[in-house]
Amino acid sequence: MAKKVALLQGNEACAYGALYAGCSFFGGYPITPSTEVAEVMSKELPKTGGKFIQMEDEIAAMASILGASLTGAKALTASSGPGISLKQELIGYACIAEIPCVIVNVMRGGPSTGMPTGPSQSDVMQAKWGTHGDHPAIALAPASCQEIFSETVRAFNLAEIYRMPVQVLLDEINGHMRERIEFPEPGDLEVVDRQQATVSPADYKPFDDSQGDIPPLASFGSEYRYHVTGLNKAADGFPTSKPELVDAEQRRQLRKIEANRAAIEKNEEYLIDDAEVIVVAYGTISRSARYAVDVLRKEGIKAGLFRPITLWPFPEQRMAELAGQAKAIVVPEMNLGQLILEVERVTRRVCPIEGIGRVDGEPITPAQIVAKVKEVL
Amino acid sequence: MAFDYEQYLRPGKLPHIWCPGCGHGIVMKGLLRAIDTCGLEKNNTAIVSGIGCASRLPGYVDFNTLHTAHGRAAAFATGIKMAKPEMDVLVVGGDGDGVAIGGNHFIHACRRNIDMTYVLLNNYIYGMTGGQFSPCTPTWAKASTTPYGNPDPIFDVPKLAIGAGATFVARTTAFHATQIDKLIAAGLRHKGMAVIEVLDDCPTAYGRRNKFRSVVDMMKRLKEIAVPVKAAAHMTPEQLEGKVLTGILHQEERPEYCEQYQQVIARAQGA
Ligand SMILES: Cc1ncc(C[n+]2csc(CCOP(=O)(O)OP(=O)(O)O)c2C)c(N)n1
Ligand code: SF4
Ligand SMILES: [Mg+2]
Numbered sequence: 001m002a003k004k005v006a007l008l009q010g011n012e013a014c015a016y017g018a019l020y021a022g023c024s025f026f027g028g029y030p031i032t033p034s035t036e037v038a039e040v041m042s043k044e045l046p047k048t049g050g051k052f053i054q055m056e057d058e059i060a061a062m063a064s065i066l067g068a069s070l071t072g073a074k075a076l077t078a079s080s081g082p083g084i085s086l087k088q089e090l091i092g093y094a095c096i097a098e099i100p101c102v103i104v105n106v107m108r109g110g111p112s113t114g115m116p117t118g119p120s121q122s123d124v125m126q127a128k129w130g131t132h133g134d135h136p137a138i139a140l141a142p143a144s145c146q147e148i149f150s151e152t153v154r155a156f157n158l159a160e161i162y163r164m165p166v167q168v169l170l171d172e173i174n175g176h177m178r179e180r181i182e183f184p185e186p187g188d189l190e191v192v193d194r195q196q197a198t199v200s201p202a203d204y205k206p207f208d209d210s211q212g213d214i215p216p217l218a219s220f221g222s223e224y225r226y227h228v229t230g231l232n233k234a235a236d237g238f239p240t241s242k243p244e245l246v247d248a249e250q251r252r253q254l255r256k257i258e259a260n261r262a263a264i265e266k267n268e269e270y271l272i273d274d275a276e277v278i279v280v281a282y283g284t285i286s287r288s289a290r291y292a293v294d295v296l297r298k299e300g301i302k303a304g305l306f307r308p309i310t311l312w313p314f315p316e317q318r319m320a321e322l323a324g325q326a327k328a329i330v331v332p333e334m335n336l337g338q339l340i341l342e343v344e345r346v347t348r349r350v351c352p353i354e355g356i357g358r359v360d361g362e363p364i365t366p367a368q369i370v371a372k373v374k375e376v377l
Numbered sequence: 378m379a380f381d382y383e384q385y386l387r388p389g390k391l392p393h394i395w396c397p398g399c400g401h402g403i404v405m406k407g408l409l410r411a412i413d414t415c416g417l418e419k420n421n422t423a424i425v426s427g428i429g430c431a432s433r434l435p436g437y438v439d440f441n442t443l444h445t446a447h448g449r450a451a452a453f454a455t456g457i458k459m460a461k462p463e464m465d466v467l468v469v470g471g472d473g474d475g476v477a478i479g480g481n482h483f484i485h486a487c488r489r490n491i492d493m494t495y496v497l498l499n500n501y502i503y504g505m506t507g508g509q510f511s512p513c514t515p516t517w518a519k520a521s522t523t524p525y526g527n528p529d530p531i532f533d534v535p536k537l538a539i540g541a542g543a544t545f546v547a548r549t550t551a552f553h554a555t556q557i558d559k560l561i562a563a564g565l566r567h568k569g570m571a572v573i574e575v576l577d578d579c580p581t582a583y584g585r586r587n588k589f590r591s592v593v594d595m596m597k598r599l600k601e602i603a604v605p606v607k608a609a610a611h612m613t614p615e616q617l618e619g620k621v622l623t624g625i626l627h628q629e630e631r632p633e634y635c636e637q638y639q640q641v642i643a644r645a646q647g648a
Binding site for chain 2: 024025027043046047049051052053055056057059060061063064065066067068069070071072073075089090093220221222223224225226227228229230231238239
């Protein structure tokens with residue numbers, strides 16, 4: 001049977017991906033260029049019996065999805081620039097209290113109000129370090145509308161599996177770009193539901209790590225009753241300041257990522273095997289990069305593309321391996337040098353690494369990348 | 378028979394963090410009596426708070442409890458209630474938490490008239506951080522950040538709640554302990570946003586600085602300033618100077634938010 005197809009904006013594809021994943025709650029606050037995510041959710045969620053709420057600000061939107069998630073709902077919010085800055089407080093709460101949720105950031109120029117309708121990739125570091133304190137981070141950066149759909153589904157899966165907030169980074173270009181997408185049938189894409197508690201209610205501890213680093217999260221309103229706090233907590237969820245408990249807790253949070261990198265990381269490699277120059281690009285700009293690689297190949301230059309789809313955790317090991325074979329690495333991004341810092345760090349600069357930064361609200365063109373590659377060779 | 382508080386207290390979580398003479402414990406007891414009166418089920422009840430001494434209350438009581446971030450309790454609670462309307466949702470927290478940093482969430486929860494019960498413990502001060510002034514600290518009172526007296530005017534919490542659209546608004550004080558549970562119970566029974574302000578005392582961070590020699594003095598003041606709404610009807614503005622009205626200050630019927638949203642669902646589904 002032919003699949004259902006549609007011409008969708010990236011933001012719309014994101015919303016439909018969320019619905020496919022079983023999202024039943026959206027809390028938001030309007031902001032360009034993310035608003036279409038909210039608009040689709042406001043229309044589609046009630047059809048499925050789900051709930052859409054427009055809150056009084058982005059902090060409240062973030063709070064509402066955490067409250068909803070604690071009742072067992074898969075919950076989503078979407079925003080951009082200033083709104084994402086406001087959400088940071090409770091992204092930290094989601095980390096420490098280990099509450100699954102998905103945050104879509106359709107990146108725009110900044111800081112502050114910046115360029116509301118201008119594309120940007122300048123929140124890459126914010127996605128990792130935006131909220132205070134040491135904390136785990138997962139951020140995905142899809143490139144096409146089809147991939148925005150499937151990566152949004154994966155974002156929900158990762159949020160549920162690792163019990164934490166997951167960010168999907170779009171930008172003004174791929175958020176608003178229209179492409180043909182094929183709707184996956186139920187079952188085509190993996191959908192992971194929350195691990196349920198199996199111990200008796202009396203024995204349930206929301207942060208009991210005796211069975212592993214990711215304890216099951218029971219729902220409010222079930223037969224399990226427990227306490228949630230943003231303070232450092234012991235296994236039973238109650239605050240503690242015992243050094244050994246706090247230390248173990250903090251380390252476990254980071255271990256959720258470190259011990260599961262292989263399952264979380266996802267990259268695409270294009271003409272990489274014999275590549276002498278590797279272009280590292282993500283999201284919208286990876287499309288320019290791919291085009292540039294084709295142009296370069298036609299001219300006999302051995303260029304290849306490494307496209308991290310998971311930006312956080314950054315694919316350290318693979319990036320380091322690739323650096324070993326390359327004569328040079330070029331990192332085009334719509335910011336003044338963010339992911340390039342990771343590339344430099346993990347490759348220990350074994351080869352020359354050049355960035356292309358662009359923050360004028362225009363995308364980086366294939367021609368810019370071609371020129372830079374020729375320059376570094 | 379004496380009320381059995383133990384049935385609602387979490388074993389092993391006492392002693393609480395509150396100072397001797399702090400009014401928050403009196404409010405907690407009233408809250409538990411109200412919950413008992415209304416027959417709320419532990420598993421079906423969520424108690425949500427922000428940050429502050431008052432906001433530590435949920436940790437001691439045996440329900441689904443959520444100690445959120447400073448000021449954000451009403452917004453978290455809104456998410457819980459929307460996602461699971463069958464749950465009974467309460468918010469507890471301080472004056473600073475509720476109407477300073479959380480003011481925006483507070484008024485919008487009132488406006489939506491979402492079915493929850495918000496107990497605001499107003500001790501006129503930021504207790505937990507050592508006594509800085511809050512939006513409820515009386516003008517010219519002393520706080521650690523108003524060494525020359527507080528130039529700010531106050532928020533009248535019930536007026537704020539009524540103005541914002543809460544459909545049940547009441548006030549009492551920690552001195553009037555038996556009224557606390559009656560008003561909270563009435564709020565719990567009310568369908569829609571219920572706000573119960575309980576004026577209480579913070580001897581540590583407010584009393585000492587403001588020439589209250591003892592907790593008894595602070596309690597006496599609560600007793601003296603409280604005027605039941607009915608009695609106030611027969612009093613002159615001069616007689617009411619410096620007093621606060623207590624009892625149910627406002628009650629009306631208005632569509633409740635989760636029910637409104639059920640209509641959205643019905644419309645979306647083509648009913
Ligand atoms: C975002 C943020 N800002 C400031 C604080 C510091 N803080 C903790 S409690 C508190 C005031 C609490 O006052 P109130 O809500 O009146 O509660 P009380 O302690 O008086 O019961 C403040 C300012 C914080 N925890 N978070
Ligand atoms: S500081 Fe004030 S509000 Fe906090 S526990 Fe002590 S008396 Fe109560
Ligand atoms: Mg206070």
